[in-house]
Amino acid sequence: MPDLPPPTLRLTIDTDALAQNWRSLDAMSGTARAGAAVKANCYGLGVDTCVPILRDAGARDFFVAHWSEVPPVLRHVPPDQVAVLHGVVTREEADFARAMGVLPVIDSLRQAEIWQAAGGGPCHLMVDTGINRLGIRPDEARSDAIRALDIHALLSHLACADEDSAMNTSQLHAFESVRERIPHRIASLANSAGIALGANYHYDLTRPGLALYGGIPRPELRDTIRQVARPEARLIAVRKLERGDTVGYNALFTAPDAMRIGIVSLGYADGILRSWGDAVFTHDGTDLPILGRISMDMIALDLGKAPELGEGDWVALPYDLPEAASRTGLSQYELLTLLGNRFERALT
Ligand SMILES: *Cc1c(COP(=O)(O)O)cnc(C)c1O
Numbered sequence: 001m002p003d004l005p006p007p008t009l010r011l012t013i014d015t016d017a018l019a020q021n022w023r024s025l026d027a028m029s030g031t032a033r034a035g036a037a038v039k040a041n042c043y044g045l046g047v048d049t050c051v052p053i054l055r056d057a058g059a060r061d062f063f064v065a066h067w068s069e070v071p072p073v074l075r076h077v078p079p080d081q082v083a084v085l086h087g088v089v090t091r092e093e094a095d096f097a098r099a100m101g102v103l104p105v106i107d108s109l110r111q112a113e114i115w116q117a118a119g120g121g122p123c124h125l126m127v128d129t130g131i132n133r134l135g136i137r138p139d140e141a142r143s144d145a146i147r148a149l150d151i152h153a154l155l156s157h158l159a160c161a162d163e164d165s166a167m168n169t170s171q172l173h174a175f176e177s178v179r180e181r182i183p184h185r186i187a188s189l190a191n192s193a194g195i196a197l198g199a200n201y202h203y204d205l206t207r208p209g210l211a212l213y214g215g216i217p218r219p220e221l222r223d224t225i226r227q228v229a230r231p232e233a234r235l236i237a238v239r240k241l242e243r244g245d246t247v248g249y250n251a252l253f254t255a256p257d258a259m260r261i262g263i264v265s266l267g268y269a270d271g272i273l274r275s276w277g278d279a280v281f282t283h284d285g286t287d288l289p290i291l292g293r294i295s296m297d298m299i300a301l302d303l304g305k306a307p308e309l310g311e312g313d314w315v316a317l318p319y320d321l322p323e324a325a326s327r328t329g330l331s332q333y334e335l336l337t338l339l340g341n342r343f344e345r346a347l348t
Contacts, residue, residue: 008234008265010314011343013049017226018212019057024224025208026058028195032202035061037191037209038073039085044271044337045213045229046345051076054212061205063105067093070102083124083153087111087134094118105155107134112145124153125182129174130167131159138174141181153205154184161193161201162217168197193217215332216322229336231317231343233264233281238303238311247300248292260303262288264315267297271338272317275329283315 026034036059037043042050047069051062055077062073062082073082079101087107088094094114097104098121105124106112115123125146128135135156140146156175160167175189186204192211194201196218211221214228241247241255264281266272274294281288281301288301288309303309318324321332328335 007342007344008236009270009343010232010346011045011339012230012232012346012348013045014226014228014230015049015053015347017214017228018050018053021212021214021225021228022054022057022059022208025192025195025206025211028224029190029202029206030199032188032190032204032206033060034195034206034208035059035063035188036212037063037207039063039065039069039209040337041069041072043209043213043215043333044339047072048075049345049347050213061207063207063209067096070096070100074100074102085126085134087126088114088118090114091118103152105134106136106149106151108136109140109143109145112136112149116145116148120148120150122150122152124155125149125151125184127154127156127175127178127182129156129171129178131157131171133157138178138181141178146182151182151184153186153188154179154182155188155207158189158191158194158197158201161191161197168194168201172200192221196220210333210336213336214321215336217332222322227320229319229339231319231339232314233266233299233317235262235301235309235311235313235315236265237263238309239263246292248298249295250293253292253300260307261291262301262303262309262311262315264299264301265297266299266317267294269297270340270342271335272299273328273330273338276327279318279324279327281315281317283309283313288315 036054041047060081065085083103085105088104088111105126107126126135188205190201190206192208195206211225216225241259243257245255247253276294283306286306291300291302325332
């Protein structure tokens with residue numbers, strides 16, 4: 001088979017911005033060091049692209065969610081720097097962790113027993129301080145299964161760090177009291193937003209994810225965090241509409257006059273969902289509004305303000321994340337992780 005021709009979608013990763021974001025979050029973490037959440041294929045941006053950059057910037061603590069995410073990360077960093085947040089749900093997962101030398105995050109008494117039965121060894125422990133997803137309850141701290149563990153990092157996760165919520169302080173207090181009751185070497189509470197909550201939340205290790213990749217979960221991070229992901233699409237067709245012509249699924253747009261439109265091949269599989277209707281593509285600062293409904297693999301753009309654009313030219317998706325989140329009704333997490341694998345990854 002000949003080489004594939006280059007795709008009409010490209011996702012440029014600003015490697016400088018990614019490295020700088022890690023360094024900024026590490027500096028903001030004060031005496032704590034920053035790790036890196038690299039689950040979900042580095043929030044959609046690509047493990048093979050992002051993990052080496054985070055490693056070279058200085059990160060030494062990498063977090064994934066699933067065991068299936070371990071092998072790609074191990075191409076770039078040693079196993080004792082990788083932890084699996086979902087822990088050991090089965091004996092097979094515990095055996096795999098031990099064989100690979102990767103640390104599980106123990107998330108329940110049952111997981112603690114599975115880990116010990118498989119032979120145990122160093123692990124992290126998640127304590128639930130109110131988010132009610134994973135983690136032992138504080139009143140389980142002194143149980144035999146937990147006492148038997150060799151706990152490296154004691155973790156908890158904040159539910160509302162991106163808001164000024166009373167829950168932040170209540171989780172902080174719950175974490176404080178459980179810390180005294182469980183032997184551990186280091187403690188870790190803050191995600192990206194938690195880093196901006198201040199020194200009380202930093203402990204020994206912070207675990208930023210979203211903000212590494214350009215997400216801005218709190219206004220305090222606005223001037224520090226730089227955009228990392230820049231998706232672009234090529235116009236695969238340009239056409240003229242007459243007054244009264246309609247565009248796309250369900251004919252939701254009707255041309256008020258003769259106009260030029262461009263088609264990009266982009267849609268649901270690329271994370272561009274119907275809720276994107278009010279978003280505005282751009283070319284060199286010129287706005288190119290979306291016309292009609294986002295259809296399966298196709299989006300029509302108004303080229304009224306860009307007469308110079310023709311077939312084959314590149315246009316930019318609106319990926320200022322806070323702004324895109326408010327226009328699409330999607331969270332910044334979703335906007336990143338939904339970007340599919342039809343984009344060719346390019347580095348700057
Ligand atoms: C995903 C995750 C993080 C990173 O959170 P962000 O909000 O993306 O910074 C940190 N810790 C745990 C346990 C996580 O699941």
